[in-house]
Amino acid sequence: MDKIANTPKPPYYAVIFTSFRTEGDNGYAETANRILEIARQQPGFLGYEGARQGIGISVSYWQSLEAIQAWKQHPEHKKVQEKEALWYGESRIRVCKVEREY
């Protein structure tokens, strides 16, 4: 089972990715697992939490905006981003600064 991300004392950053899936797998599950493993190896990656119940909410935590930007530009991640129209009917990404935690 997933765990609550063990993030450091704020400030740090969060990327909230909210989505609805399209019908069918279309290679999604395998790719999602693989890309998360690659994300975990990136500089500045702090943690991940995700759940889907109709709506899917994935939150990744990062040390800095620069780390988020670098991951967005990562070649493997860019390949995946090109498939988003196939996998997601609707989605939204919010980049946030975590200011307090309790």
Next chain:
Amino acid sequence: MDKIANTPKPPYYAVIFTSFRTEGDNGYAETANRILEIARQQPGFLGYEGARQGIGISVSYWQSLEAIQAWKQHPEHKKVQEKEALWYGESRIRVCKVEREY
């Protein structure tokens, strides 16, 4: 089915509540629905997204830190907060400023 929250142009705020439930309902489902309805009526409330899949992730969106603080102090909400030890084995709350959205 829930929808992706129709939030305004940033900046605004997000409260990410991540949790694991304890065994049994203990009045949780009814209270969770009721408290969300009350939250929706608060000044500065912008939207809500939630999913549970083992881990539960609930994100509420707010206009300001003051709106978040006022909701935290709301009498109905405080009554609910007292029951959190009964409902949640582990939980974490992160207060964030949403800086970008796409």
